[in-house]
Amino acid sequence: MILNRTILTLGLATALLQMPVSVSAQGSGTSRTNPLLQKSSLPFGAPDFSRIQESDYLPAIEAAIKMQRANIQKIVDNKKKPTFANTILAFEESGVVLDRISNVFFGLTGAHKTPLIADTENKVMPLLIDLENEISFNQQLFTRIKYVYDNEFKKLKGEDQRLTEEIYKSFVRSGALLSAEDMNRMKQINSRISELQQQWGNILPAATNNAVVWVNSKEELAGLSDADIAQCKKDAESRGSKAPYCVVIINTTQQPILASLQNRELRRRVYMASIHRADATNPEFNTFPIVTEIAKLRAEKAKIMGYNTYADYSLENTMAKNTKNVDAFLHQLIKEYAPKADAETKSIEEYAQKTEGKNFKLQPYDRFYYSAKMKKEMLNISDDEVKPYFNVDSVQINGVFYAANRVYGLTFKQRKDIPTYHPDMKVFEVIDRNGKSIALFYSDFFRRPTKRGGAWMSAFAKQSRQRGQLPIIYNVCNNAKAPEGQPSLITWDEVCTMFHEFGHALHGILSNCQYNTLSGTAVARDFVEMPSQFNESFASIPEVFDHFARHTDTGKPMPADLKERMLKSINFQTAYALGENLASTCLDLAWHKISADEVPSPYMAGAFEKEQLNNVGLLNVQIPPRYSTTYFNHVWGGGYAAGYYSYLWTEVLAVNIADYFEKHGALDPAVGQAFRDKILSRGNTKDQMQMFTDFTGMPSPDASGLLKARGL
Template sequence: MLASPLPDAAAAQTPRAAPDQTANPLLARWTTPDGVPPYDRIRPEQYEPAFDAALAEARTDYRRIADNPAAPSFANTIEAMEGAGRPLGRIASTFFNVASADATDAIQGVEERVTPKLTRLSNDTLLDPKLFGRVDTLWKARATLQLSPEQARLLQETHSRFVRAGAALNPAQRTRVAAINEELATLGVDFGQKLLADQKAGSVLLGAAEVAGVPEDQRSAAAMAAEAAGHAGSFLFPATRSAAEPFLTAAPNRAAREKIWRAFVMRGDNGNANDTNAIIARMVALRIERAKLLGAESHAAFVLQDQMAKTPAAATELLMRVYRPALVRAKEELRDIAAYAAKDGIAKVEPWDWRYYAEQVRKQRFALDEGAVKQYLLLDNMVAALFDTTNKLYGITAHERKDVPVYAKGVRVWELREADGRTIGLFYADWVARPTKRPGAWMNSLRDQNTLFGELPIVVNNQNIVPPAPGQPAQISVDEARTLFHEFGHGLHGLLSKVRYPSLSGTAVSRDFVEFPSQVYEHWVTEPETLRTYARNAAGEPMPEAMLQALLTSRTFNQGYLTVQQLSSAILDMRLHALTSLPANFDARAWEAAELKALGVPEEVGMRHRLAHFSHIFDGGYSAGYYAYTWAEVMDADGFQAFKEAGNIYDPALAAKLRREVLERGNTRDPAESYTAFRGRMPTPEALLRNRGLGGE
């Protein structure tokens, strides 16, 4: 979120008297270790007054720049904006970190009230004619300014941000764009809060017979959750991916599987007060209207203008190159699954059957059991593998910090250091699920690296791993282990940044490049060297070699299903946002069903993210951008192949080049230039198809 807003004119002229906030830790000087947020002292009711005070200060900062009588210069305009509203940025990053990870009722109330204020200020900044006039003057004179490459990039990105926000429009159009932005921001918050509420309400209570055959770690966690909810003797499963997918994979009870599947898949689509379908229709309509005001035929066309893909057609072409062979493979997989299910008298495989019977086929074909594998994937061991991989690649060490205040129970903090002992930054890890945490996994920043103000980075990783029973180690799936490495790849992108300006720091790159550093990092977790060292059970015994080899051999198993699920979500995102007008009486549920049928997605497979709970595109900044995971996977498959070709997956020269040309660069140059500087050329999809077992040379 851009923390660089201006107020409406009336508010700027007649600021109201602010209440005394001398005791508010958010507004005082932070004397915490390394200047981290003072989470141990912040109360929810202190956020909104702090925002109001910081917003007023930001108004003053931006007004001073806009009204500067001196001729525009890079220093008094572009660089000055980097320093404007800094307290607001600090408070916003502190708050929205909590709003995602521990969204209590009090925090949600603050979010509802603050988000429109922030959006209004962002609009007023980016649509301010005087401020844009100064930026535009510099942009037109850029060839004469003798800027460094990083300064030139910052000017380019700043000018583009203003233009894409609508600064070059006429006054009536600017006013309408501002109103749309504000409504969209409010709708996004509403979508996220309704989804979280529906997810909480969708928790499923099962009896002992219904969980028979489910691994002990799942049963224990569910029993503990049920007891905490006042249902001792039962088993409570939240409607989250981390709870649903393991259950669907392991539970022999078909009726129980259906209950869990429906609770998970129907989130946001239950026709109740938390239904999100009307929000979706309104958001899509507003996005279309805004795109046309800004000169694009669709929201997708507008979004992709400044991405690597450039056009919806190019993004869709890549998706379809992978989708078509994946669909063929998924249909082959369905035949295998149906044959196995028929042994249990099941004439038609349903969506809640797929994972269970796929697991039975996998056991038969590879002598591999996911429940048995998880016993060797302990969270603490995989964390050790994560830090060891980082050390081998970059010489970086991780040192846990117990003196840093955190925002919720279970959050851990590490300080990352260079080989010579210099501090790189701080890493907050919030891996365990809680009822107040939004679904999924993500990385965010509490402070961006920059040399302009001499600041070291602070990044946060979130997952939703089901907490283990008291005294038991947390076991995770292979997918959760990959996610652990994936999010830390994002974290390293933020931590290893070496740029001058905060706006260009770390992960502030195009959406279809930001996933490359995270996805390439996933490869190391399933390498034999990693598993032989760190895949150990609670007794410290290593994963049996036969199991390890079976795990490696089965890496492409069920990839048709998984790929179709992911890409159908990406294709529908692109098609939805490529609409040039919203059909009359648009119904998101019916539109989704029709598009899936046209795409040929088997009902037994379905989408990874149905529209009703597709947080990425309605509450996460990925609208017309979910394709980015596949776009980046082309790069990560090709990029990791370089390490394979070197004969050493920790090759120091390659690691140094990846760090220097990608991780340290932030957004100081075009991402295609960064990838080419690392790999020597742009990638092709063949490595991706080969990795997924879908073809390729």
């Protein structure tokens, strides 16, 4: 997942980059230079967390906003004829200081949201949305941009032309061509949506933390490994020790721990805590009012912009283009998937009835448990058997980094001299095959109460030749950290997540673009997940797998027999994973294919969810949505509104590209270089469908291999 905290603001005059600004240190009564308002002296301009104080962010962002306002005014006041240089490029570089500071700040709001960072975010977001509205609806600025687009666009070439097009269209899509009355309403809508998303960002992590399930005895945790029980004890201690143990709820509906818990009542409690975390079962935590208001505002926004629904508005700038194409894509998948899902559920229930009796009715909290037992019996494999071979450090160094070295010629040198915002973080200098340093990469893999759920990639700084900036990229995960002195072991799913997020990281690390706006992962939403999903394919390539899957104690590779059984098990009963994704995808679209008048009340939102799933044939108690409405962060807190389908869409692209690699040499540096040159380095400098064609030779994606790749 990409952490997408996009605001329209794009740059600032480079001359201001090194301007020191003195501010009073909060609560100290002294004056000091705010380190965020100086260019860092660290390699790559990395954020100097050894000097930055949490109290620095608010005054730094306020100062950077003033800088950008001043630079926008310079563009507007320019009496010369608008040109690419004095208008488009000037706008692109008008907020570089704000970019630099906000990139660092929003890294913390996701991964290390302390009370002061949360309070600062509450104060910062209204300032940023006001600035966004101010710029989006600045008619004097837009008049100059439109003049360049109308008169100079065809003369421009390459990235200059692409940047002009992107900036012009972003203003149009924000409402720059609207009447004054409609513009005013759009400002109000944008501001209110921002407020609501801020509320969402505060309530959902709190609800998820509150949903922990307290456990009074070790006996109730029967089925868990000693390491998992130790983690439950550690989690309880870090959350106030209301009981000796607790089970932490992760961001998805189903909880992986249910595959091991023998106690059915505890399984039920964990599942219920997950699905009811934010639906007012506990009156303190109810996101339905936020969801319904955002849905109404988005629908109104689309109508003002001349679209029937928000989905129509949102999809215009994607590879899919419109709801008709997305619906057709999903309908075909649902049609082929449904009978396989029913057969899978029936087989699990029949298996459970062998030991529990013929009257046993499988419940959603039973599915993972009996599926795991079934897999163990049929394939003689379990997570506990393979986890000792998946030490998180080995997966990163000997797996993720090794594959990147074999395919792209990259090496990674740990930099212990570069400070981080948390001791768990590691920093690596990325060195190209020619010996040249090209990026910094940070990894932050372990969960903690200040970190939101899930896994993602983002950047402290995006690559830009114009700014002389090399990329500073980071990955965040939520793996359990072992007690001090013990190795942290992860599941195969978590291995795949590490490869996935590093695919996003490579998209940022290998970027080679002139402009910040076009670089790295700044591509269509239904293309951005392709490099990450494709990168997952390297995890199971024999040479890569054998290099990282080594026993944490002995260092020996996974035995051939165990490896064969484990790889066979990857596609065991995979209908569930596809079904939960389809259900969430259809929920997302359902909320965004209706008018404002059709949005249900908060009291009826739960019924709306069930009705919409039933309408597409996905109301299945055994296979609930991966994310239900009340905790669907991608849609209500992130940038995936009407876009969650992109995970499946880009999986098709990834399968096609993986097939190409397999045919031409999965670890062949020449193939890797071609992929790097034609896709990973190009950012948004070219139409993404054309990039896909340039690399694969295929005129369009072929979806026929998706179900096969998933073992269906």
